[in-house]
Amino acid sequence: MSQEEIFTKVVGILKPFVRAPDALAAVGPETSILGDLKVNSARLVDVVLEMEDAFGIAITDDEADSVRSVGDAVSIVLRKAA
Amino acid sequence: MNRVVVTGLGVLAPNAHGADAFAAALRAMKSGIRHHERLAQLGFACQVGGIPEGVDELQRRYLSEDELIAMNPNMVYAAIAALDAWEHAGLRRLCPDDEPDWGAGAILGTGIGGIDTIAEQLAPRVDAGKVGRLGSTMVERIMSSGNSARVAGLLGLGNQVSTNSSACTTGTEAVVEAFLRIREGRAERMIAGGSEGHSPYIWAGFDGMKVLARGRNDDPEGASRPMSAAASGFVPGSGAGVLLLESLDSARRRGARVLAEVIGGQVNCGGHRGGGSMTAPNPSGVRRCIRAAVEMAGIAPSRIGAINGHLTATFADPREVESWSAALELPPERMPWIQSTKSLIGHALGAAGGIECVAAVLELAGGFVHGSANCEDLHPALLPWAERIPHRTIDLPDLDVVAKAGFGFGDVNGCAIFRRFHE
Numbered sequence: 213m214s215q216e217e218i219f220t221k222v223v224g225i226l227k228p229f230v231r232a233p234d235a236l237a238a239v240g241p242e243t244s245i246l247g248d249l250k251v252n253s254a255r256l257v258d259v260v261l262e263m264e265d266a267f268g269i270a271i272t273d274d275e276a277d278s279v280r281s282v283g284d285a286v287s288i289v290l291r292k293a294a
Numbered sequence: 295m296n297r298v299v300v301t302g303l304g305v306l307a308p309n310a311h312g313a314d315a316f317a318a319a320l321r322a323m324k325s326g327i328r329h330h331e332r333l334a335q336l337g338f339a340c341q342v343g344g345i346p347e348g349v350d351e352l353q354r355r356y357l358s359e360d361e362l363i364a365m366n367p368n369m370v371y372a373a374i375a376a377l378d379a380w381e382h383a384g385l386r387r388l389c390p391d392d393e394p395d396w397g398a399g400a401i402l403g404t405g406i407g408g409i410d411t412i413a414e415q416l417a418p419r420v421d422a423g424k425v426g427r428l429g430s431t432m433v434e435r436i437m438s439s440g441n442s443a444r445v446a447g448l449l450g451l452g453n454q455v456s457t458n459s460s461a462c463t464t465g466t467e468a469v470v471e472a473f474l475r476i477r478e479g480r481a482e483r484m485i486a487g488g489s490e491g492h493s494p495y496i497w498a499g500f501d502g503m504k505v506l507a508r509g510r511n512d513d514p515e516g517a518s519r520p521m522s523a524a525a526s527g528f529v530p531g532s533g534a535g536v537l538l539l540e541s542l543d544s545a546r547r548r549g550a551r552v553l554a555e556v557i558g559g560q561v562n563c564g565g566h567r568g569g570g571s572m573t574a575p576n577p578s579g580v581r582r583c584i585r586a587a588v589e590m591a592g593i594a595p596s597r598i599g600a601i602n603g604h605l606t607a608t609f610a611d612p613r614e615v616e617s618w619s620a621a622l623e624l625p626p627e628r629m630p631w632i633q634s635t636k637s638l639i640g641h642a643l644g645a646a647g648g649i650e651c652v653a654a655v656l657e658l659a660g661g662f663v664h665g666s667a668n669c670e671d672l673h674p675a676l677l678p679w680a681e682r683i684p685h686r687t688i689d690l691p692d693l694d695v696v697a698k699a700g701f702g703f704g705d706v707n708g709c710a711i712f713r714r715f716h717e
Contacts, residue, residue: 228359252360257430 215290218267222285225262229255241283259285267293298476299715301483301550302383302538304375305652308344308531308639311352311374313382317656319638320664321687325515326639327529336494340506342514344531344640345492346371364431365444366411371534371645372402372441372489373448379485380449383538384550388450397482397544399453400442401472402489402536403464405644405702407457408436410493441489453481461702462604463561464488465535465647469710470559470587472539483540487648492532496643503573505608506530518641520605520634521615521669521676521683528606531640535649554655557695558591558711560584563704570705575610577617580707584621584699587709591695595622598630598711599693600663602654604701605634606641612675614701619679626678630697633684637667647700651710654696658714661691 213221223239230236231250235243245251251259260276263269263285269292279285303313308326310319319326326344333341353362353370356377365373380387388395416436419427434440439457446455454475460467465488472486490496500506507527510517518529545552562583564576588595601618605611611634619629635653642649657663665686672680699709 228363231358231360254430255360255363258363261427261429 213293215286218289219282219286221266222263222282222289225259225266226251226282229259239282241281241286243282244280245282263289269293295477296479297542298473298539298556299542299545300537300553300556300655300712301540301545302379302385303553303652303655304377304379304382304536305534305649306346306371306375307533307535307649308346311346311348312378313652313656316652317660320635320653320656321662323638323665323667323687325667327514327518329511329514333494334511338494338498338501339504339508340501340527340529341511342507342517342529343492343497344529344642346533364434366408366435366491367532368404368408368489368491369435369441369444371491371532373444375487375489375534375536376400376402376445376485377448379536379538383540392450394450394452396452398449398451398484399481400445400451400455400485401458401468402442402445402485402487403458403460403468403644404438404441404489405459405461405464406490406496407438408440410491410495411435413495445485449485453484459644460706461704462641462643462646463700463702463706463708464644465649466651466698466700466708466710467561468648469537469539469651470561470708473556473559473710476539476541482544483538485536486539487534487536487651488645489534489648490532490643490645497530500530507607516668518607518637519668520607520637521611521666521673522607523671523673525607525611525673527608528636529640531636531642532645533642533649534645535652537651537655552715554658554712555715556710557593557713558587559709560586560590561706561708563706566705572705573703574705575613575701575707576705577613579705580614580617580701581621583707584618584697584709587697587711588622591711593695595624596628598622598695598697599690600631600633600657600696602650602696602698603632603634604699606636612673615676615679627681629679629682631663631684631688632679632682633663633666635664637669647708650700651698654698654712658693658696658712661689661693663688663690663693
């Protein structure tokens with residue numbers, strides 16, 4: 213799976229939790245999940261669970277805690293799925 | 295003490311959604327009871343129930359995907375009814391960046407809460423050792439106060455926000471408690487009522503104790519039979535009913551339309567004495583509750599034009615009517631009209647009082663008393679009151695006072711008195 217495909221899939225996972233839908237139009241690797249997309253911080257748990265299912269990987273709590281931007285999430289997948 | 299008025303109504307019932315549609319459904323005596331195949335598959339003796347229709351589509355008009363992820367049907371019903379009541383009262387929804395409305399709160403009850411979510415999602419995953427797969431929304435969906443908490447966020451409420459629970463008295467109790475809070479000047483306006491989801495897990499316990507209707511699975515609309523000689527138990531229902539209660543001063547300041555005034559209310563418990571128990575009412579408790587509400591209202595019992603009873607279709611119906619007569623000290627022939635909204639929508643448990651208080655206010659505002667369905671074969675013990683039980687909807691343009699009561703497991707009672715608004 214290419215980086216671009218992973219990015220698109222991660223954005224798809226985030227979408228239901230996004231409370232600032234306008235920010236999705238300009239979403240990029242630097243987009244902050246909490247700050248820009250206004251995802252409720254508690255929902256990061258659900259995002260991580262869905263990423264594990266979607267990409268067939270296991271994400272540790274420390275790895276999950278390190279995710280700030282969409283690019284951070286994509287990087288974890290790239291590293292784990294490699 | 296503040297005068298307290300009703301300025302908005304929200305209702306999601308098995309037979310209608312919205313105040314206008316619900317009023318029309320009551321007038322037409324439209325039943326919301328249907329046969330549910332899943333109950334049959336699971337071996338329920340009672341396979342009929344009342345479930346609001348079209349909610350899958352409806353909820354997306356009211357709630358975002360992010361909000362729906364963390365809600366179960368109980369919470370969704372409460373939210374739709376509360377948002378409707380707010381809008382019906384002509385109030386504006388706050389923006390996310392606004393200051394909370396410190397004068398506005400909610401007492402929004404539920405009888406069973408999120409037990410469907412516990413049974414379908416929490417317990418199986420915990421039992422399978424998958425606690426780590428529960429996600430972040432489980433607590434929000436199973437905490438007892440989930441319904442009022444969600445509504446607080448949707449409306450920006452800054453006053454008391456809590457969920458009460460007193461079995462089938464819940465909704466009426468919420469209205470009485472919110473009324474007292476505004477009366478005392480502790481809040482300007484309150485969302486008040488109750489909500490209840492629907493699920494085999496919510497209804498199974500009642501079926502197991504054999505208090506649900508039997509023998510009418512092939513006749514859903516005839517299955518809910520309060521006051522009937524053939525009553526065999528209640529039909530379970532679900533939904534939400536919410537009143538927007540407000541101080542008269544607040545309503546006047548903003549030029550709000552007043553639908554009715556709350557002039558009295560009381561809640562109490564029979565103490566499981568004098569014939570009362572966990573599952574049966576102490577008649578003295580019932581009578582004291584009604585009397586106290588009427589005394590607070592400061593009206594002669596003969597001024598009451600209609601009683602929207604608890605009347606579920608169990609053995610307790612004749613006892614309830616006897617208690618109304620005794621409490622009001624009126625002989626059967628001089629009693630107000632006595633009706634059961636449950637004959638049309640079933641018994642919505644923690645939502646029943648909220649939905650039925652909405653019905654009472656709609657009847658006052660619209661000048662009618664809806665017919666009590668399915669009791670043409672009146673219970674023999676109720677024959678003395680036969681002329682006071684309407685089988686068809688009656689236009690009553692002069693209807694001035696309606697009394698609403700709810701009673702529940704735990705021997706708990708609640709009674710609210712509504713009057714048409716007079717300056």
